[in-house]
Every structure is written in structure tokens, then in C-alpha cells.
Amino acid sequence: MRSPNSTQAIQIFQVARFGALLLASICLSKSGMSVHDIGQYETCMLLAGTLSFFWINGTTHTYLSQARRGRSSSLNSSLFWSVVCTSILFIGGMLLFQKPLLQLFKLEIDTRFFWLLIIFFVVNNLAFIVDYYLLAADNAQGLLRLSAFHLIVQTSLIAIPAFIYHDFQSAFTGAIVFVSIKAAITIFLTSRNGGLALDLAVVRKFLSDASPLILSFFLGGMAIYVDGIIVTQFYDKGTFATYQYGAREFPITLLLANAFSAAMVAHISNAPSDTEKVLQGTSQLMRRIFPIVIILMALSYWLYPLVYNPQFKNSYIYFNIYLLLTISRLCFPNAILLGHGNSKIILRAGMIEFLLNIIVSITLLKLIGIQGVAYGTVIALMANKSILIYHLHKQGVPLRTYFPVRLASIYGSVLVAVFIFFTYFIHL
DSSP states (O other): OOOOOHHHHHHHHHHHHHHHHHHHHHHHHHTTOOHHHHHHHHHHHHHHHHTTHHHHHHHHHHHHHHTTSSOHHHHHHHHHHHHHHHHHHHHHHHHHTHHHHHHHHTOOOOHHHHHHHHHHHHHHHHHHHHHHHHHHTTOHHHHHHHHHHIIIIIHHHHHHHHHHHOSHHHHHHHHHHHHHHHHHHHHHHHHHHTOOOOOHHHHHHHHHHHHHHHHHHHHHHHHHHHHHHHHHHHSOHHHHHHHHHHOOOOHHHHHHHHHHHHHHHHHHHHSTTOOHHHHHHHHHHHHHHHHHHHHHHHHHHHHHHHHSOGGGTTHHHHHHHHHTHHHHHTOOHHHHHHHTTOOHHHHHHHHHHHHHHHHHHHHHHHHHOTHHHHHHHHHHHHHHHHHHHHHHHHTTOOGGGTSOHHHHHHHHHHHHHHHHHHHHTTTO
16 A cells, blocks of 8 residues: 555645544543533633633744754744743733632642643643644654554553543543653653753744744634534524534544644745645645535434534534535645734634634524524625635735635535525425
8 A cells, every 4th residue: 555645645634633532531430430520621621721722823834934944953942932932921811810710610629630631731732732843744654553552552552541440530640641741752852853942032932933824723713613602602502512512523524624734834834836746735635525515414403403402503604514514624725824924814803803703603693593603604604714715816816726626616515505405495
């Protein structure tokens, strides 16, 4: 069999990482841990992710966009120390606002365990760097080994303590051990390829370059929370739960699309005019993802009561609406713009998406009900991508050079037809 390239390897890695998290969650549910303890464990993960997802994504994607421009050695050090310094700042905030933070997330932990949470926060942030070092170096084999490492070691280190001790503290300690191993690999690779000397001026410059992307990821990531906040303002908790169970994107689409986008940022940085690879990769993704999404959309009406319970039978409507995001997710003008080093337009588009999501969601909610909130998210993301497509067109990069318009039109038409029939007519 032909060995995968780095683009395929990062997609395999993202799927493996998601698979490891899924396996770990299944193991926790079978381990004898109480539902309360599993909730505590997941809340710790949520808290750490909420405080870091936007600046980790912003700094690592900035690193990818700059990694092949002749200064990769110093850039490794810049990324490493940027993550360390930003983590320290957030640790200060966590310590200063410990009580309101725990109250906000409804975490029932003592001071000793709070320090474990802080340790996890730091080493987890450092652990992410390894993935991007390997991608920037086109190290496909390293990414494949890391995929197996996640599936086997991460799952085992979380599951085994849970089965032995049946409490979330033990499972969380296992998670700390896993990310600590990855953090140690990060430190080793940084010292070998760029040195660990701290230059604050370089770090400030790097974070300044990354700041538009950090804000862009913050705005994009917050859209998920905005939808939930809007629903809670207008509906009761039961309706909110039904909405939340449905208002989720198909995870494989997100994982593969994000992995491909990251790989294309690195590729365009090295070959700014080579959009053919983006075009070919997008076509392959569409052929893999759209058939699955179309089948899921057709079956969701029957699957939701089986997978969850009859209480959530209407959640399929919101799930189907969110599946429409597939069309926009599989268009990658943002990767080309990042590869060109143009992050400011991405920030502006992200701000417009954020504001449009709020305005359109509330407007449609008042006109057609709770479904309008989900439609608002779809419309806002389409607007974001349209802005980026137009900006590239003005730069002389037409849509057809990086996006398979004909193939997308066929799949998109089928998806919309299936959506209309299986969402609004099949159950009549």
C-alpha cells in the first residue's frame, strides 16, 4: 500500500485522536464511575478547553503559516515560549478567580485537586505543539505513530485507573500522565530543533502576528455558546436540552476539514500559487464525506429515538440543519489566505460571522421559532466563507482554482433535496 503523505497523515491523526476520546468516554461509562463523577471529569476537560482553544489554535496556525519561510528553527522556540507564557498568564487568572470559576462551571473540587487541574492545563497546552511540529516538518510517519499512541496509550491511561478506582480523580490523573508524556516530547523536539532560549521580544512579535487569528478562533468558537445562550433566554430547560442534543456538527467532517485546512496552510506557505493541491484534496474530501452526511440526514428521524430516547426524537431537525454546514466547511479560502500570511481579513470575516449569527438567529427565532437559531449559524458561516472567497477573487485567485464548483453543486443539491424531504415531509 502507498504510504500516506502528511496531509493524509494529519487527517488520520485527527480521527485517531477523536477515536481515543470516544473510546475513553465509553470506558468511563463502563468502569463503575458514577454519572456525577463522569460529569466532573468532563467538566474539567471543558474548563481547560474553554480557556485555551482559541489561543492554542491561533498560535499553532500562525506557526504553520510561517514555518516554511526560512526561519523554522527560531519559530519552534517562538511557538513553545508563546504557549508557555500565555499559559502562565491564564494560570494567574485561574488562581485569582478560582472561586467564581469553579462556581461558573459548577465544579466540586478541593484546593489540592485544583492544582492538578492547573498542571493539566499547562501540560495539555504544550502537548498540542507536537502535532504541529510534525506537520510542519512533513513527518507523516511521526503523525501515524502519534495516532497509534493516542488510540492505545491515551485510552489506557484514562480507562485503567477508572476501572480500578472508580472515581474521576484517578481518571483525570491518568489524563495528566498522558499529556505530560506529549509535553515532554514537545520539550525534547524544541531543544533539538530550535533551542529553549527565551527571547521575549521574539515571543511578543509572534503573539502579535497571531493575535488576529486568536481573536478569529475565539469569535468562531464562541458561536457554539452563543446559540445555546440565545435558546436559554427564550425557552425552558427541556427545550434547551432537546436543541443541544441535535445542534451538533458531524464530528468526522470537522476533524477531516480542520486537519486538511491545517495541512494546506503549511503547503500554501511553501508554494503560494499552488492551489491545485487544495482543489484535489477538497474533491477527495467531498467524495468521502458527503455520501455519509446524506445517509445520516436521511436516517436521523429514526436514529435519534434509538440512540438516545423518545424524549429527544425532535432533535433530528436541528441535527439535519447543522449538517447543512458541510457545504461551507468543505470550502477552504481561509487556508489559502493564511498560507499567504493574510490573517486580518479572516479576523474581519470572523467578526461579521459572530455578529450576523446573533442578529439572524434572534430574528429567525422570532419568525419561525427555535429552528431559526440553527439556521442563523448556517447563514453566518456561509457569509464568512463568501467574504473570504470574494477577497481571494479580488487578489486574482478565482473560486474554481481551489474549489470543485461542479462537484459541490451536485452534492449540495442532493443534500438540500434530502434535507427538505427527510426533515419536513417524511414523517407527515
